[in-house]
Amino acid sequence: xxxxxxxxxxxxxxxxxxxxxxxxxxxxxxxxxxxxxxxxxxxxxxxxxxxxxxxxxxxxxxxxxxxxxxxxxxxxxxxxxxxxxxxxxxxxxxxxxxxxxxxxxxxxxxxxxxxxxxxxxxxxxxxxxxxxxxxxxxxxxxxxxxxxxxxxxxxxxxxxxxxxxxxxxxxxxxxxxxxxxxxxxxxxxxxxxxxxxxxxxxxxxxxxxxxxxxxxxxxxxxxxxxxxxxxxxxxxxxxxxxxxxxxxxxxxxxxxxxxxxxxxxxxxxxxxxxxxxxxxxxxx
Amino acid sequence: xxxxxxxxxxxxxxxxxxxxxxxxxxxxxxxxxxxxxxxxxxxxxxxxxxxxxxxxxxxxxxxxxxxxxxxxxxxxxxxxxxxxxxxxxxxxxxxxxxxxxxxxxxxxxxxxxxxxxxxxxxxxxxxxxxxxxxxxxxxxxxxxxxxxxxxxxxxxxxxxxxx
Numbered sequence: 001x002x003x004x005x006x007x008x009x010x011x012x013x014x015x016x017x018x019x020x021x022x023x024x025x026x027x028x029x030x031x032x033x034x035x036x037x038x039x040x041x042x043x044x045x046x047x048x049x050x051x052x053x054x055x056x057x058x059x060x061x062x063x064x065x066x067x068x069x070x071x072x073x074x075x076x077x078x079x080x081x082x083x084x085x086x087x088x089x090x091x092x093x094x095x096x097x098x099x100x101x102x103x104x105x106x107x108x109x110x111x112x113x114x115x116x117x118x119x120x121x122x123x124x125x126x127x128x129x130x131x132x133x134x135x136x137x138x139x140x141x142x143x144x145x146x147x148x149x150x151x152x153x154x155x156x157x158x159x160x161x162x163x164x165x166x167x168x169x170x171x172x173x174x175x176x177x178x179x180x181x182x183x184x185x186x187x188x189x190x191x192x193x194x195x196x197x198x199x200x201x202x203x204x205x206x207x208x209x210x211x212x213x214x215x216x217x218x219x220x221x222x223x224x225x226x227x228x229x230x231x232x233x234x235x236x237x238x239x240x241x242x243x244x245x246x247x248x249x250x251x252x253x254x255x256x257x258x259x260x261x262x263x264x265x266x267x268x269x270x271x272x273x274x275x276x277x278x279x280x281x282x283x284x
Numbered sequence: 285x286x287x288x289x290x291x292x293x294x295x296x297x298x299x300x301x302x303x304x305x306x307x308x309x310x311x312x313x314x315x316x317x318x319x320x321x322x323x324x325x326x327x328x329x330x331x332x333x334x335x336x337x338x339x340x341x342x343x344x345x346x347x348x349x350x351x352x353x354x355x356x357x358x359x360x361x362x363x364x365x366x367x368x369x370x371x372x373x374x375x376x377x378x379x380x381x382x383x384x385x386x387x388x389x390x391x392x393x394x395x396x397x398x399x400x401x402x403x404x405x406x407x408x409x410x411x412x413x414x415x416x417x418x419x420x421x422x423x424x425x426x427x428x429x430x431x432x433x434x435x436x437x438x439x440x441x442x443x444x445x446x447x
Contacts (some may be wrong), residue, residue, distance in 0.1 A: 104441055105313065167440055168422075170387075229386060230395055231337060232297045232318040234424060237441040241387045241422050251394075259395060263337065264344045267298065267353060 001180040002152055007189060010148045017194040018090040020045035025120055028083050028133065028195060035074040038082070042070050051089035058276050061085070084121070084136035088277065091140055094147050101153030102146050103235040107279035113140050114277055115233040115270045118223035122266055125222075126217040126252055131199065138203035138217050139224055141196070145187025145204060152179050170241040172208045184208050212247040223246040231263055231270065293319070295333045298353040302332040302365050306432040307446035314440075317396035317423045319403055321359055322379040322427065324434040325371040331429050334362045338395070339402035355402040363410075378407065379416040379436050379447055387422045396420065416447045 024041045027033045042049055049070050056073040057066060061081060067073045074082060095110035101107050120139030124132050153160060156178045163174040175182045188205030199217040206213035207222045226245040229238070249255075256261070295301045295312040303310060310333045312320050317337075324331040334352055343427035351357035356388040366376065383400035386393045402417045407414060416439055418425065426435045436447040 052402070108314070161442060168394055228384070230393070232314060232316050232335075234314050234316055236424050236426060237315045238314075238316075238424055245386070245393075256393065256395065256398070257343070259393065260338050260340075261343045264353065268350065273296075 003177075006152075006184060007148070007181070010151070011193050014094070014148065014190070015068075017196075018045065018048060020048050021086045021090040022194070024086055025083065025137075028079060029088075035071060038074055039071045042074075048086075048089060051238045052085055055085050055089065060272060060276050080121075080133045080136070083133045084117075087137040087140055091144075092277065092279070094144065098148055099150045101150035102159065102237050104237065107141060108235040109146060110277075110279050111145055111274050112228055112233050112235060114273045115228040115231065116140070116142055116221065117268045118270050118273045119227050120217075120220045122221050123224060123262075127220060130216040130220070134197060134199055134217055135220060136198075138200045138221050141187070141200060142189065142192060142204050142207050142221050142225065143183065145183035145185065146188050148186050148190065148241055149175065149179070149181075149183040152215055164241070168241065170243045171238065172243050182208065208244045210244045210247065212251055219248055220253060223252065223254070227266060228270075230259060231236065231267055233270065233274075245278070297333050297356075298337050298350055299359065300334040300352050300362055300365070302330070302362075302369065303431050304328070304369060308431045310334065310431070311426065312427040313426045315427065316384050317382070317386060317393075317399060319355070319380060319382040319396075319399045319419070319425045319446050321362060321403060322381065322429050322436055323362060323366050323371075324379075324436075325366070325369075325375055326434050327375055328369065328371060329431060329434070330366065330369045330371055331434065332362050332366050333427070333429055334358050336399065336403075337366045339398045340394060355399060355406060355435060357407050359403065360410075363411065363412075373410075373412065376412075377415045378412055379418075380404075380407075380414050381427050381436070381438060381447070382420050382425055383416050383419040384424070385420065386421055387447045418447055 006084055020041055024038055098106040100107050117136045117139035121135045124135055159178045160174045163169040164171055172182050188201050191201040191204055203218050203221040204217055206218045207225055285419050291307055292309050292311050293301050295310055301310050306329055312335045318335055320333055320335050322333045336355045336358045337353050341357050380403055383396040385396045424440045426439045438445055438447055
């Protein structure tokens with residue numbers, strides 16, 4: 001079992017969220033800024049600036065012209081896109097190392113996260129009142145808890161594997177049974193420590209809840225997570241024994257036929273995203 | 285898990301690969317509800333693999349953009365491509381792998397089963413017998429086809445076995 005003290009120490013130990021990115025995200029959320037204000041914050045961080053320019057010029061976001069400076073980039077991109085790109089560049093590094101408690105091949109979890117991010121954003125039409133700028137980020141960070149849980153999962157892998165394989169327990173319940181906490185709970189704690197918006201924290205914390213959490217962002221992330229598994233963007237350590245998806249499918253009245261349509265509609269965008277931002281090739 | 289001696293050709297989701305190079309290994313990772321159909325000609329040592337995701341293309345307005353997403357469009361293409369290499373239907377060894385079901389506590393979502401049934405139906409209609417299969421359940425499967433021997437090896441985090 002892990003203790004609250006273990007968790008607090010582990011969260012302190014991981015590199016904190018990029019400060020400039022954090023400030024920029026807060027500013028965008030305040031809705032009271034000019035592009036110059038935003039550019040001034042981002043420019044301080046050379047590596048963040050370079051990464052934003054790189055993504056702005058990638059096939060996913062680029063228009064016809066080449067963008068060479070941050071002010072131009074910000075004036076071309078919408079609020080929602082800037083928010084997504086800032087999270088993308090400041091999050092990727094957390095997933096560069098193999099998270100081998102959960103994945104066999106480097107990059108599997110990152111691909112899963114990219115898929116959930118893209119689909120969560122695409123599903124926004126299912127909800128009337130939802131802050132669209134948060135959706136991509138909420139999807140991208142929903143499994144962030146796994147980067148910390150990884151260490152403990154590896155230590156207890158025999159016991160967890162036994163429960164999953166022999167007792168046919170789902171992975172989330174096995175985490176809770178052996179370690180006392182789930183990756184969802186730890187994820188919520190990390191995002192709270194980083195001072196991210198409450199809805200993003202809740203999406204990480206509650207995306208596996210059996211009882212549907214009453215928040216549109218959580219619902220969309222849970223549905224996107226299910227669709228991502230159904231498409232096959234899962235890690236090799238996942239089995240298909242998943243908890244908590246029934247509630248969200250019932251809420252949106254989504255049945256097998258609709259699941260298939262949603263998979264078909266979202267797949268190509270997911271693949272484009274993964275090809276653009278993947279960490280490396282699987283199995284290398 | 286590494287293929288040190290051989291060259292791995294990755295078959296992505298909704299993707300297909302064919303090889304006639306005995307040093308190649310065709311590999312597709314983490315099949316859940318998706319299904320891999322593997323064909324191998326032991327005389328010519330030519331093999332092909334497709335990783336399909338959904339049973340039926342009728343739900344898609346533009347299925348031709350990527351037919352390998354679907355069982356009904358993808359499987360015939362795999363056979364046609366094998367025939368182009370001179371393979372004959374009667375000599376091909378056909379394996380079907382995957383089609384797990386996503387389980388929830390009380391219910392399951394049976395896209396995996398539907399995928400497998402669609403494969404069985406299209407093969408049966410075309411008088412193709414499934415020689416080897418490993419389908420259903422709720423586990424993840426990685427599939428490797430060794431071109432030199434035609435060996436099909438299935439693995440996940442907990443086990444590895446030859447089909």
